[in-house]
Amino acid sequence: MSLVSPSLLSADFAHLASDIEMINRSEADMLHLDIMDGVFVPNISFGFPVIESFKDICTKPLDVHLMIVEPDKFIENFAKIGATYINVHYEACTHLHRTIQKIKATGAKAAVTLNPHTPVCLLEDIVSDVDMVLLMSVNPGYGGQKFIENTLSKTRQLRELIERKNASALIEIDGGVNLETGRKLVECGADILVAGNFVFKSQDPIETIKSLKSL
Numbered sequence: 001m002s003l004v005s006p007s008l009l010s011a012d013f014a015h016l017a018s019d020i021e022m023i024n025r026s027e028a029d030m031l032h033l034d035i036m037d038g039v040f041v042p043n044i045s046f047g048f049p050v051i052e053s054f055k056d057i058c059t060k061p062l063d064v065h066l067m068i069v070e071p072d073k074f075i076e077n078f079a080k081i082g083a084t085y086i087n088v089h090y091e092a093c094t095h096l097h098r099t100i101q102k103i104k105a106t107g108a109k110a111a112v113t114l115n116p117h118t119p120v121c122l123l124e125d126i127v128s129d130v131d132m133v134l135l136m137s138v139n140p141g142y143g144g145q146k147f148i149e150n151t152l153s154k155t156r157q158l159r160e161l162i163e164r165k166n167a168s169a170l171i172e173i174d175g176g177v178n179l180e181t182g183r184k185l186v187e188c189g190a191d192i193l194v195a196g197n198f199v200f201k202s203q204d205p206i207e208t209i210k211s212l213k214s215l
Protein backbone atom coordinates (compact mmCIF):
# COMPACT_ATOMS: atom_id res chain seq x y z
CA MET A 1 0.00 0.00 0.00
CA SER A 2 1.44 3.34 -1.01
CA LEU A 3 0.28 6.86 -0.32
CA VAL A 4 -0.84 8.87 -3.37
CA SER A 5 -0.53 12.61 -3.96
CA PRO A 6 -2.18 13.59 -7.28
CA SER A 7 -0.54 16.63 -8.87
CA LEU A 8 -3.00 19.43 -9.59
CA LEU A 9 -0.74 20.69 -12.39
CA SER A 10 -2.45 18.24 -14.77
CA ALA A 11 -6.00 19.22 -13.74
CA ASP A 12 -8.43 21.15 -15.95
CA PHE A 13 -7.82 24.70 -14.68
CA ALA A 14 -11.06 25.91 -16.26
CA HIS A 15 -12.95 23.49 -14.00
CA LEU A 16 -10.75 23.38 -10.94
CA ALA A 17 -13.61 22.99 -8.45
CA SER A 18 -14.89 19.80 -10.05
CA ASP A 19 -11.37 18.31 -10.14
CA ILE A 20 -10.87 19.17 -6.46
CA GLU A 21 -14.21 17.55 -5.63
CA MET A 22 -13.13 14.44 -7.53
CA ILE A 23 -9.94 14.34 -5.41
CA ASN A 24 -12.06 14.74 -2.25
CA ARG A 25 -14.14 11.70 -3.23
CA SER A 26 -11.07 9.65 -4.14
CA GLU A 27 -8.69 7.69 -1.91
CA ALA A 28 -5.90 10.25 -2.50
CA ASP A 29 -3.93 10.86 0.68
CA MET A 30 -3.01 14.45 -0.18
CA LEU A 31 -3.04 16.95 -3.03
CA HIS A 32 0.30 17.91 -4.64
CA LEU A 33 0.63 21.61 -5.57
CA ASP A 34 3.45 22.55 -7.95
CA ILE A 35 4.55 26.15 -7.48
CA MET A 36 6.85 27.38 -10.27
CA ASP A 37 8.40 30.82 -10.58
CA GLY A 38 9.86 30.83 -14.10
CA VAL A 39 13.36 31.29 -12.59
CA PHE A 40 14.19 28.09 -10.73
CA VAL A 41 12.33 26.16 -13.44
CA PRO A 42 11.51 27.17 -17.04
CA ASN A 43 7.76 27.42 -16.39
CA ILE A 44 5.22 29.37 -14.32
CA SER A 45 2.28 27.57 -12.72
CA PHE A 46 -0.04 29.15 -10.16
CA GLY A 47 0.19 30.98 -6.83
CA PHE A 48 -1.69 32.26 -3.82
CA PRO A 49 -4.91 33.61 -5.44
CA VAL A 50 -5.53 30.25 -7.09
CA ILE A 51 -4.83 28.24 -3.92
CA GLU A 52 -6.99 30.67 -1.96
CA SER A 53 -9.87 30.01 -4.36
CA PHE A 54 -10.00 26.25 -3.72
CA LYS A 55 -8.47 25.70 -0.28
CA ASP A 56 -11.82 25.71 1.50
CA ILE A 57 -13.36 23.08 -0.74
CA CYS A 58 -10.33 20.77 -0.64
CA THR A 59 -10.58 18.18 2.16
CA LYS A 60 -7.15 16.61 1.55
CA PRO A 61 -3.86 17.78 3.11
CA LEU A 62 -1.89 20.09 0.82
CA ASP A 63 1.55 18.84 -0.28
CA VAL A 64 3.25 21.98 -1.59
CA HIS A 65 6.27 21.56 -3.91
CA LEU A 66 8.14 24.86 -4.21
CA MET A 67 10.10 25.10 -7.46
CA ILE A 68 11.16 28.66 -6.70
CA VAL A 69 14.32 30.56 -5.81
CA GLU A 70 14.53 31.98 -2.28
CA PRO A 71 11.72 29.80 -0.87
CA ASP A 72 12.31 31.23 2.64
CA LYS A 73 10.49 34.38 1.57
CA PHE A 74 7.20 32.53 1.17
CA ILE A 75 7.25 29.81 3.85
CA GLU A 76 4.95 31.69 6.20
CA ASN A 77 2.49 32.47 3.40
CA PHE A 78 2.26 28.79 2.45
CA ALA A 79 1.84 27.75 6.08
CA LYS A 80 -0.93 30.34 6.53
CA ILE A 81 -2.77 29.18 3.44
CA GLY A 82 -2.89 25.68 4.91
CA ALA A 83 0.07 23.69 3.57
CA THR A 84 0.61 20.44 5.48
CA TYR A 85 3.94 19.70 3.77
CA ILE A 86 6.28 22.40 2.46
CA ASN A 87 8.88 20.98 0.06
CA VAL A 88 11.92 23.09 -0.78
CA HIS A 89 14.57 22.17 -3.33
CA TYR A 90 18.03 21.31 -2.03
CA GLU A 91 19.40 23.22 -5.05
CA ALA A 92 17.53 26.42 -4.05
CA CYS A 93 18.62 26.55 -0.40
CA THR A 94 22.06 27.82 0.63
CA HIS A 95 21.18 27.42 4.32
CA LEU A 96 18.96 24.37 4.10
CA HIS A 97 19.09 23.59 7.82
CA ARG A 98 17.82 27.09 8.62
CA THR A 99 15.07 26.80 6.01
CA ILE A 100 13.93 23.45 7.42
CA GLN A 101 13.78 24.91 10.95
CA LYS A 102 11.80 27.85 9.59
CA ILE A 103 9.22 25.51 8.03
CA LYS A 104 8.89 23.53 11.26
CA ALA A 105 8.45 26.71 13.30
CA THR A 106 5.25 27.43 11.35
CA GLY A 107 3.82 24.05 12.34
CA ALA A 108 4.01 22.66 8.79
CA LYS A 109 5.90 19.47 7.97
CA ALA A 110 9.28 20.03 6.33
CA ALA A 111 10.43 18.29 3.17
CA VAL A 112 13.50 18.56 0.95
CA THR A 113 13.47 17.81 -2.77
CA LEU A 114 16.36 16.58 -4.92
CA ASN A 115 16.66 17.20 -8.66
CA PRO A 116 17.59 14.17 -10.78
CA HIS A 117 21.30 15.11 -10.79
CA THR A 118 21.61 15.71 -7.05
CA PRO A 119 22.95 12.68 -5.16
CA VAL A 120 21.22 11.19 -2.12
CA CYS A 121 24.48 11.23 -0.12
CA LEU A 122 24.14 15.03 0.22
CA LEU A 123 21.26 14.40 2.64
CA GLU A 124 23.48 12.62 5.17
CA ASP A 125 23.39 15.56 7.62
CA ILE A 126 19.81 16.74 7.11
CA VAL A 127 17.71 13.59 6.61
CA SER A 128 17.02 13.23 10.36
CA ASP A 129 15.55 16.75 10.44
CA VAL A 130 12.94 16.37 7.71
CA ASP A 131 9.51 14.75 7.57
CA MET A 132 9.81 13.86 3.89
CA VAL A 133 12.34 13.63 1.07
CA LEU A 134 11.00 14.16 -2.45
CA LEU A 135 13.05 12.67 -5.27
CA MET A 136 12.41 14.20 -8.69
CA SER A 137 12.14 11.47 -11.31
CA VAL A 138 11.95 14.07 -14.12
CA ASN A 139 13.54 17.49 -14.47
CA PRO A 140 11.08 19.81 -12.73
CA GLY A 141 8.99 22.23 -14.74
CA TYR A 142 6.40 20.22 -16.65
CA GLY A 143 3.95 17.38 -16.23
CA GLY A 144 3.82 14.44 -18.60
CA GLN A 145 7.57 13.77 -18.93
CA LYS A 146 9.32 10.42 -19.11
CA PHE A 147 10.42 8.74 -15.88
CA ILE A 148 14.20 8.75 -15.31
CA GLU A 149 15.17 5.14 -14.45
CA ASN A 150 18.11 6.17 -12.23
CA THR A 151 15.49 7.24 -9.66
CA LEU A 152 15.04 3.57 -8.74
CA SER A 153 18.58 3.28 -7.47
CA LYS A 154 18.31 6.67 -5.74
CA THR A 155 15.16 5.46 -3.97
CA ARG A 156 17.03 2.38 -2.69
CA GLN A 157 19.95 4.52 -1.53
CA LEU A 158 17.59 6.88 0.27
CA ARG A 159 15.80 4.01 1.99
CA GLU A 160 19.18 2.70 3.18
CA LEU A 161 20.21 6.16 4.41
CA ILE A 162 16.94 6.62 6.34
CA GLU A 163 17.33 3.18 7.95
CA ARG A 164 20.99 3.71 8.81
CA LYS A 165 20.20 7.05 10.46
CA ASN A 166 17.12 5.62 12.18
CA ALA A 167 15.23 8.56 10.64
CA SER A 168 11.51 8.73 9.96
CA ALA A 169 11.37 10.75 6.72
CA LEU A 170 8.87 9.52 4.15
CA ILE A 171 10.09 9.00 0.58
CA GLU A 172 8.01 10.71 -2.11
CA ILE A 173 8.66 10.40 -5.85
CA ASP A 174 7.52 12.92 -8.45
CA GLY A 175 7.45 12.67 -12.25
CA GLY A 176 6.44 10.08 -14.81
CA VAL A 177 4.71 7.88 -12.24
CA ASN A 178 2.30 5.28 -13.60
CA LEU A 179 1.40 1.74 -12.52
CA GLU A 180 4.61 0.29 -13.95
CA THR A 181 7.10 2.85 -12.58
CA GLY A 182 5.03 3.14 -9.39
CA ARG A 183 5.27 -0.60 -8.69
CA LYS A 184 9.06 -0.55 -9.12
CA LEU A 185 9.35 2.54 -6.91
CA VAL A 186 7.37 0.93 -4.11
CA GLU A 187 9.61 -2.15 -4.35
CA CYS A 188 12.63 0.15 -3.95
CA GLY A 189 11.16 1.75 -0.83
CA ALA A 190 8.97 4.69 -1.93
CA ASP A 191 6.16 5.70 0.46
CA ILE A 192 4.31 8.39 -1.54
CA LEU A 193 3.68 8.51 -5.29
CA VAL A 194 2.94 11.85 -6.97
CA ALA A 195 1.02 11.45 -10.22
CA GLY A 196 -0.21 14.19 -12.52
CA ASN A 197 -0.95 13.12 -16.06
CA PHE A 198 -1.48 9.49 -15.15
CA VAL A 199 -4.36 10.46 -12.85
CA PHE A 200 -5.95 13.48 -14.49
CA LYS A 201 -5.72 12.32 -18.11
CA SER A 202 -7.10 8.86 -17.33
CA GLN A 203 -10.64 7.71 -18.15
CA ASP A 204 -11.49 7.20 -14.50
CA PRO A 205 -9.20 9.22 -12.19
CA ILE A 206 -10.80 7.84 -9.03
CA GLU A 207 -10.06 4.26 -10.13
CA THR A 208 -6.55 5.27 -11.23
CA ILE A 209 -5.84 6.70 -7.78
CA LYS A 210 -7.17 3.51 -6.24
CA SER A 211 -4.91 1.33 -8.38
CA LEU A 212 -1.84 3.45 -7.52
CA LYS A 213 -2.70 3.15 -3.84
CA SER A 214 -2.86 -0.62 -4.05
CA LEU A 215 0.78 -0.86 -5.25
Ligand code: DX5
Pocket residue numbers: 007009010032034065138139140141142143144145174175176177194195196197198
Ligand atom coordinates in the same frame (compact mmCIF):
# COMPACT_ATOMS: atom_id res chain seq x y z
C1 DX5 B 1 7.04 18.54 -12.37
C2 DX5 B 1 6.13 18.53 -11.18
C3 DX5 B 1 5.31 17.31 -11.04
C4 DX5 B 1 4.38 17.04 -12.21
C5 DX5 B 1 4.26 15.56 -12.34
O1 DX5 B 1 7.86 19.64 -12.29
O2 DX5 B 1 6.88 18.65 -9.99
O3 DX5 B 1 4.61 17.26 -9.83
O4 DX5 B 1 3.12 17.61 -12.05
O5 DX5 B 1 3.53 15.27 -13.48
P1 DX5 B 1 3.50 13.83 -14.15
O6 DX5 B 1 3.01 12.85 -13.11
O7 DX5 B 1 2.57 14.01 -15.29
O8 DX5 B 1 4.92 13.51 -14.57
Ligand code: ZN
Pocket residue numbers: 007032033034065174194
Ligand atom coordinates in the same frame (compact mmCIF):
# COMPACT_ATOMS: atom_id res chain seq x y z
ZN1 ZN C 1 5.83 18.28 -8.06
